[in-house]
Amino acid sequence: MVKxxxxxxxxxxxxxxxxxxxxxxxxxxxxxxxxSQIITVxxxxxxxxxxxxxxxxxxxxxxxxxxFMDRSFAxxxxxxxxxxxxxxxxxxxxxxxxxxxxxxxxxxSIGLGQFxxxxxxxxxxxxxxxxxxxxxxxxxxxxxxADEGQNNKYYGKNDLPPLDLCxxxxxxxxxxxxxxxAGDPKQVRPLLKAAISYDGAALLDIISPCVAFNNTSASTKxxxxxxxxxxxxxxxxxxxxxxxxxxxYEPGETSVVTLHDGSQIVLRKLDxxxxxxxxxxxxxxxxxxxxxxxxxxxxxxxxxxxISLIRSENLVESPLAHLVAKDLRPPEDSLKQIMxxx
Amino acid sequence: MVTxxxxxxxxxxxxxxxxxxxxDFSIQVATPNGxxxxxxxxVLLRSLFKMxxxxxxxxxxxxxxxxxxTWYTIRCSQDGYVARRDSIxxxxxxxxxxxxxxxxxxxxxxxxxxxxxxxxxxDREDITYYSMPVKRLAKESGVSSALRPYVSNMVxxxxxxxxLGIELLEIESALSWHFKGRQKLVDTNMPVIQAAFxxxxxxxxxxxxxxxxRANATDGTIMVDGNLAAALGAIYGGVTVMAxxxxxxxxxxxxxxxxxxxxxxxxxxxxxxYSIIQAEDELAAVGMVIGAGWAGARAMTATSGPGISLMxxxxxxxxxxxxxxxxxxxxxxxxxxxxxxxxxQGDLTTCHWSSHGDTExxxxxxxxxxxxxxxxxxxxxxAEQYQTPVFVLSDLDxxxxxxxxxxxxxxxxxxxRGKVLTADQVAKNGFKRYFDLDGDGIPYxxxxxxxxxxxxxxxxxxxxxxxxxYSEDPQDYVENMSRLRRKIDYSREKLPAPIRELNESASIxxxxxxxxxxxxxxxxxxxxxxxxxxxxxxxxxxxxxLTVSDFVAxxxxxxVIEMNIEGxxxxxxxxxxxxxxxxxxxxxxxxxxxxxxxxxxxxxxxKESCHNGKIKQ
Ligand SMILES: Cc1ncc(C[n+]2csc(CCOP(=O)(O)OP(=O)(O)O)c2C)c(N)n1
Ligand code: SF4
Ligand SMILES: [Mg+2]
Numbered sequence: 001m002v003k004x005x006x007x008x009x010x011x012x013x014x015x016x017x018x019x020x021x022x023x024x025x026x027x028x029x030x031x032x033x034x035x036s037q038i039i040t041v042x043x044x045x046x047x048x049x050x051x052x053x054x055x056x057x058x059x060x061x062x063x064x065x066x067x068f069m070d071r072s073f074a075x076x077x078x079x080x081x082x083x084x085x086x087x088x089x090x091x092x093x094x095x096x097x098x099x100x101x102x103x104x105x106x107x108x109s110i111g112l113g114q115f116x117x118x119x120x121x122x123x124x125x126x127x128x129x130x131x132x133x134x135x136x137x138x139x140x141x142x143x144x145x146a147d148e149g150q151n152n153k154y155y156g157k158n159d160l161p162p163l164d165l166c167x168x169x170x171x172x173x174x175x176x177x178x179x180x181x182a183g184d185p186k187q188v189r190p191l192l193k194a195a196i197s198y199d200g201a202a203l204l205d206i207i208s209p210c211v212a213f214n215n216t217s218a219s220t221k222x223x224x225x226x227x228x229x230x231x232x233x234x235x236x237x238x239x240x241x242x243x244x245x246x247x248x249y250e251p252g253e254t255s256v257v258t259l260h261d262g263s264q265i266v267l268r269k270l271d272x273x274x275x276x277x278x279x280x281x282x283x284x285x286x287x288x289x290x291x292x293x294x295x296x297x298x299x300x301x302x303x304x305x306x307i308s309l310i311r312s313e314n315l316v317e318s319p320l321a322h323l324v325a326k327d328l329r330p331p332e333d334s335l336k337q338i339m340x341x342x
Numbered sequence: 343m344v345t346x347x348x349x350x351x352x353x354x355x356x357x358x359x360x361x362x363x364x365x366d367f368s369i370q371v372a373t374p375n376g377x378x379x380x381x382x383x384x385v386l387l388r389s390l391f392k393m394x395x396x397x398x399x400x401x402x403x404x405x406x407x408x409x410x411x412t413w414y415t416i417r418c419s420q421d422g423y424v425a426r427r428d429s430i431x432x433x434x435x436x437x438x439x440x441x442x443x444x445x446x447x448x449x450x451x452x453x454x455x456x457x458x459x460x461x462x463x464x465d466r467e468d469i470t471y472y473s474m475p476v477k478r479l480a481k482e483s484g485v486s487s488a489l490r491p492y493v494s495n496m497v498x499x500x501x502x503x504x505x506l507g508i509e510l511l512e513i514e515s516a517l518s519w520h521f522k523g524r525q526k527l528v529d530t531n532m533p534v535i536q537a538a539f540x541x542x543x544x545x546x547x548x549x550x551x552x553x554x555x556r557a558n559a560t561d562g563t564i565m566v567d568g569n570l571a572a573a574l575g576a577i578y579g580g581v582t583v584m585a586x587x588x589x590x591x592x593x594x595x596x597x598x599x600x601x602x603x604x605x606x607x608x609x610x611x612x613x614x615x616y617s618i619i620q621a622e623d624e625l626a627a628v629g630m631v632i633g634a635g636w637a638g639a640r641a642m643t644a645t646s647g648p649g650i651s652l653m654x655x656x657x658x659x660x661x662x663x664x665x666x667x668x669x670x671x672x673x674x675x676x677x678x679x680x681x682x683x684x685x686x687q688g689d690l691t692t693c694h695w696s697s698h699g700d701t702e703x704x705x706x707x708x709x710x711x712x713x714x715x716x717x718x719x720x721x722x723x724x725a726e727q728y729q730t731p732v733f734v735l736s737d738l739d740x741x742x743x744x745x746x747x748x749x750x751x752x753x754x755x756x757x758x759r760g761k762v763l764t765a766d767q768v769a770k771n772g773f774k775r776y777f778d779l780d781g782d783g784i785p786y787x788x789x790x791x792x793x794x795x796x797x798x799x800x801x802x803x804x805x806x807x808x809x810x811x812y813s814e815d816p817q818d819y820v821e822n823m824s825r826l827r828r829k830i831d832y833s834r835e836k837l838p839a840p841i842r843e844l845n846e847s848a849s850i851x852x853x854x855x856x857x858x859x860x861x862x863x864x865x866x867x868x869x870x871x872x873x874x875x876x877x878x879x880x881x882x883x884x885x886x887x888l889t890v891s892d893f894v895a896x897x898x899x900x901x902v903i904e905m906n907i908e909g910x911x912x913x914x915x916x917x918x919x920x921x922x923x924x925x926x927x928x929x930x931x932x933x934x935x936x937x938x939x940x941x942x943x944x945x946x947x948x949k950e951s952c953h954n955g956k957i958k959q
Contacts, residue, residue: 073790074798
C-alpha cells in the first residue's frame, strides 16, 4: 500500500484525483455543492475512483456526474431510469461502488416507479436526489416535490401536495433513508460516507436549491427557507474502520449503528427519543415535520437487516462480468443430455 | 343425425383399406380454454412423433384463462411438412360453443369425434361421426368430480388411439415423459385412456380412412419449442444477466431460462453464474440489460411487441452509446394489445429502426427452432463484437409451439467478447472510447472497474466526441453517426447469411424470413408439382445481405412472403434496392394464424396466371 502523506489519502491519491470537469451548471446551483461533497468524501474514504460508477438520469442534477470524479466510469442514462441501469451494472459487477444521481423530477415523476422498485429490490447503491422542487433543465416547471400553494413566474400556483421522497422510500422498504441540505457539508459528508458503507440502496434526499427557478424565500427548497427551518435530527459522525475514535463520545449521548462492512456511524441524538430503526416512528417524524413545516434532516430511517440484491441473487463471488467461457458455457455433454431428454 | 357406425359389411372395410390415408392428416381438438386439454394434446403429439411420424402441434388459443374457445391442431405428414394446414380431417369436438363452425370446417370425408350426449347439429353426411361416452368413462375412472373435466380429455386420447391406431405404449411413455416420470400421475390418466380405447375397440366400427402407422421418419430428431431453444442458446452463449417482464408469448423463454440455468449454471459452491430479474416493467428490464451490458455482462431480455415499444428509448441509447444487449422479440399481433395470443411478423421495421433519431439495429431472424438455439448464443457474440443492441425476432408460432428438429449443435465458435481493453493495454496505448482505430467502425471499450487512470470514460446519450466528451459540435455528431453507419454496414455480410435455394429453371423466386419457412417449403413443392418452379431465399439477418440483389435480379418476379399487413420485409428490400422494385411483389398476410402453404399456393397461382400459361391445371 502506498504510504499516505498529508495530502494523499489511504490509497495514495490526492484530492485532485477525485476532481471532475468544470461545471456547466449555474453559479450557485446546489447541485455543485453536492458534487464537491462527493469529491471530498471519496477522497477521505480512499475509494479507488475506477471502482466507482456514477449513474444518472436526465436533468441538471443528472449532469452532475461530469463534475466530480473524472477517473470514475459514468453513465448519464435516460430520464427516470437511472435505477435500472444501476441495478444492471451492479449485477454485472458486484465489486463496483454505485453513486446514483437524480433529480426530484427524474425520481419523483417519470422515475417514481423505478425509484420505489430499486428500493424494494435493494440494489447496493447510494441514491442521491438533488431535490430543488422544480425541473431545472426544462426551465422551471413544478416538480412533485414543489410545495402546495407555491408560486412560479410562468406556471402560476401549484395546487397539488408534494410527495415526500423519504416517506416513499421508507414505505418501499429502503433500509437507509436520509435527508440533508446541499449547503450543509458537515451533515452531508458523514451521511454520504454512511450511505456508501450501507449494503443496499441508501437514499440521500438532498435539498439543493435551484438559483434560477426556485429560490424564493417562500419555497421550502430555497436557501433562505431551509437555513431558517433546518431541523437536524442527529449530529452524525462517520467513523471509518481504520480510525477508532469513537471513544470521545459519552455513552448515553450516542446511538451506534454498525454497518454491514463493520464500519460504524455514531449518531448524536439531539432528540433523545428518536430511534432511526423504528419505521413507524420515522414515518411519524416525517409527518410531524411536515405539519410543523420544518425540515427533518439526518438519518431518518435505518434497517440493517435487509438483504441486498447481490446477496439475494446468490451470485458467485467474482463479478459476472469477469467470468470467462469456461465458467459460462456448460460442457458439450450437458447439451447432449438435454437433447436426449427432449 | 347421429351415425352409429356399427356392423358394416366386409365390402365396406375393403373399400376403406384400399383408400387408407396413412400418416397424412390433421387433427383438431376444440376445447374451452382452461379445461386442461394441454396434457392430452401434447401426449397425442408426442406419441405420433415417437411412432416415427413427422408431426407438428400448434396451440391456437385465446387471450383468456378459462372458458373461451381454444384449438389444438396436430398435423401428421408422411412427407415431413410441418406447416399449419387449413383443412381439418379429424375433429375432436369438446366445445359446444364452437361446434357449428368447427363441423363446417371439417374436410369432406373427415371425422368428427364428440362426447355422446352433445347436442350438435349432425347434418353433414360427408363426414364420419364417432361418439364417445366421455362422462361415463370419466366417472368410472374414480377420480374426484373436480378432476373429471380434466380426465375427460383423456377419453379422446384413448378413442383416437383406437380409431387411428396410435400405439398405447407410446401414449404411456409420452404421459410418463410429460409428467417427468411421476408414476402416480401416469396411473391416474392411463386407465382412462385404456378404458376409452377398449370401449372404442368394442363399440366403434372404423369407417374413416385415416391411419397412423409406425414409420421411421423422425429418427434422430427431437421435439422442442422455440422459446426453450432460445433459452438454451442463451445459456450456452454464456448469458449472465437476464431482465424481463412477463408477456405472452415470450414468458416461456424466461421460464425455460430459469429452469435450465438453475440446472447448468452454478459453481461448485452452488453460487449462480447468472442473474434473472423479473423487472417492474420493460422500461426497467431493458435498462438493467443496458446497464449490465455496459458493465461487461452478457445481458438479455425477452419480450413481445408492447414491450418492444417501451424499450425503444433505451434501444436508441444503446445504439448511440454503443452498448451490447440482446433483445428477444417473440412477436404477436399488434398494434397495441392486438391479438395477444396470435402470431405475426409485424415488428420487423419497428425493431430494425427502434428509437427516435437515426438508428438501424442489427436483427437476427431465426426461422427454425435450431436457429433459435444458434442465434441464442450467437447474438451475444454479435452484440459484444459490434457493441450494440441486437434484436432477435422469433414469434409465437416458433416460440410456443412444438417443432421437430435435429438435436442442436454445440456452439462451434469460442465466445467472442469484442474489443475490450485491459488496464495494461490502456496503460500502454491509451484509450479513446469512440475512436475508430481499425477502420471497421467498431471502437474499443473498457469495463467499469478497470483499474487504470485513463480507463474510465463517460457514457451518455447526448452528443459526444471520440473521447466520449460532451460535444454539440456539428462535425463530431456527423462523424460519429457516419461511423455508426459504417459499423452496421460492416456487420452486414458477417451476420447469418441468407439461405438460398436456387432453381435454374425458375422464373419466380420467394423471399421470406422466420417461421413462414415450412409453409414456403411446402408451397414450393406443391407449385412444382403443377409446373410452377421457384427459387427461395430466406433472410436471416438485418441489415439485409447484398446477395439478395443477385437473387432478385436473376428472377422475373420475386414474391416477398411475410406474416404482416404492410409487407415490411418487402419495403425494406425495396428501400435497399429501388432499382429492383418492379420485380418485387409483396405477399403479406396476417390473420393471427400461422401461414399455410395453401394460402401461398393460391396467391401465386392467382398472381402468376396473368404472367404465363405455364400452369397446367
Ligand atoms: C423521456 C423524456 N421526457 C422528458 C424529458 C425532458 N426533461 C429533461 S430534464 C427534465 C426534468 C428534470 O427535472 P429534475 O429531475 O428535477 O432535474 P433538475 O434539472 O431540476 O436538476 C425533463 C422533463 C426527457 N429528457 N426525456
Ligand atoms: S437551472 Fe437550476 S438546477 Fe439547473 S443548473 Fe441552474 S440552478 Fe441548477
Ligand atoms: Mg429538480
